[in-house]
Amino acid sequence: MAEMEEAAKSGSLSQELRKRLPSMINNVIKFAVLMIIIRFVAPSIIPSNTELIPNILGMNTVLNALSFLVIIYYGYYILRDIRALTDRAVNLVVIRSGIVKEGSALRRAAMDIVWTIGIILAYAAVMPLVKGAIKISWVEIAVALSFLLLIAIFLYDCVRMLSLIFGVGIKRLVNVIAGIVEKAEREVKEEGSGEGPTG
Amino acid sequence: MTISVEAIFALVFLFVILLIFLEVVHRTLAALIGAFLAAYFGIVYRVFGYEEMLTFIDFRLLIFVVGIYIIVEVMDRAGVFHFLALSILNMVGANPKRLMIIFPLITILISALLSNIAVMMIVGALTMAVAKRIKLDPLPYLISESIAANVGGLMLIISSIPTMLVGMEAGFTFLGFLLISVPTTLFLSLVTVLICLSIFRVESGEFKELHFNPWSAVKDRGVFMRSIAIFVLTLILFMFCDRLGLGMEAVAIGSAVILLVLTNVDIEDILGHLDWPTVFFFSGFFILVGGLEESGLLRLISMHILQFTGGNPALLTLTILWVGAILSGAVDNIPITLTLIPIIKGLIPQVSVNPMVIWWSLLIGVTVGGNFTPISSPPGLVTMSILDREGVSGYFYKFLKMNFIITIAQLLAATIYTYALLIVIG
Secondary structure, eight states, X not given: OHHHHHHHSOOOHHXXXXXXXXHHHHHHHHHHHHHHIXXXXXXXHXXXXXXXXXXXXXXXXXXXXXXXXXXXXXXXXXXXXXXXXXXXXXXXXXXXTTGGGSSOHHHHHHXXXXXXXHXXXXXXXHHHHHHHHXXXXXXXXXXXXXXXXXXXXXXXXXXXXXHHHHHHHHHHHHHHHHHHHHHHHHHHHHHHHHOOOOO | OOOOHHHHHHHHHHHHHHHHHTTSSOHHHHHHHHHHHHHHHHHHTTSSOHHHHHTTSOHHHHHHHHHHHHHHHHHHHHTHHHHHHHHHHHHHOBOHHHHHHHHHHHHXXXXXXXXXXXXXXXXXXXXXXXXXXXXXXXXXXHHHHHHHHHHHTTXXXXXXXXXXXXXXXXXXXXXXXXXXXXXXXXXXXXXXXXXXXXXXXXXXXXXXXXXXXXXXXXXXXXXHHHHHHHHHHHHHHHHHHHHHTOOHHHHHHHHHHHHHHHXXXXXXXXXXXXXXXXXXXXXXXXXXXXXXXXXXXXXXXXXXXXXXXXXXXXXXXXXXHHHHHHHHHHSOHHHHHHHHHHHHHHHGGGSOSOHHHHHHHHHHHHHHHTTSSXXXXXXXXXXXXXXXXXXXXXXXXXXXXXXXXXHHHHHHHHHHHHHHHHHHHO
């Protein structure tokens, strides 16, 4: 529940930017430097077709494996920062739309759908006018992209809310099961301690 | 990114239904938003013209509804329904078991004429009075009444909005409607009472006579008598209006005018109390549904229903019954009826079933479905407000559970009934 409330809270995008942006830039630079070393510097020192262990391990395979590890390691941290920033940005847009004033996460997800449909309808309403009035293809593309961005924001928020609800549901289920197991354990323990020597 | 006209209209419809379901705006405003969007897309995408759009609104139905609203409002002011309820209670006396039969029956009888909100207010107040007098738990009685209020809405063509809508669209005569409605309502009433008796397990208890003064509900005996006379005349005219070459809307509005003149009531006051939001809701939803029809979406849905049921009459009627019920449990039954009517109109020429059976499966479904939860129909909401006002607490779960059980039982009985109807007249 606390997570849902947290997600529904307004949150400050500027604070998040201050916190996340330096670490994101830092990670992107480290990532880029390492990739340059692996992809350009290392092959210039040791040619990539060199066989380190003949017929078993080539330089190319080692460089590929290293690239893979670097992508996973830094990719994780960069994506984590991007996700946190996206969450805040989406929250900001969703709050501005007036959805978060009341109700549960489920209602917020439903309202996200209402907004998504509303935006699609607005797009369908605006496009014939744009096509008729401005005969420039890039304006059409820009309008379409801005609507797509808005749709993506609300759909992202909807999926996020549904996953939160699902997560809370799973947590509750786990608690119920744990409670049952705990009770059974206690009963077994009590029965065990009640059984005194009969002899 | 291009969106087809059918998809646009489907999204408009879904948008309006979500606005109503989530209670983002009042349902009337949602319908008017839907009308605006349908009109805009219909005209801009050249699906229909402005003049054609105006023909989507069924003015005959609007006149009929306003006429009936005026007649019922004047009769209610004259105390007719209160008088009727008190007289019946005096006649039958009271013990807990008998009341469990009588209260739902009174509710059904009055809701055949009065809106189910007003019925619940009258019968609910009476129930509380009786429950206090003979020391009963009012909850089981109020639950059974809130369910019975919807069942009573099937009795006459003028009983509820869905019956008026289907009656007018399907071209039922007043008598033709009665021919099916009476056995249907009696059957569903019997089922409702039997289920309530069995699940609430009311004891017979001690018999007590009730002494209410029915005339206490009547302020002016002259107005009371005149309104009853005009109402009886209206019913007679409804029965013979096709022979007189008149539409039912003409009889309804004509009788309303005569009633207003003869009872000399304050017309501004009467008109001020009519359910205008529903009238505007109709106007908006008519344009929306007209747009859906013109876009070809409803024809597409008809085809899919036909494919799904394979044209099998039994499967088709039962699908309509259950789909109507489930949808009405989630959203108000008026928009559901308005949307399903053109779909059914598209289905009827393609299946070899008596259209009456299909129309009745729709009516029963949307009427009974409203009982699924206490908050899915007006009588349930009125009942909750009565219980809150009387300081009864912790009832919601029981109310929800009982409503659900009774509605499922009613729907199972309705399934058998509709199937029997199909065999007899299908």
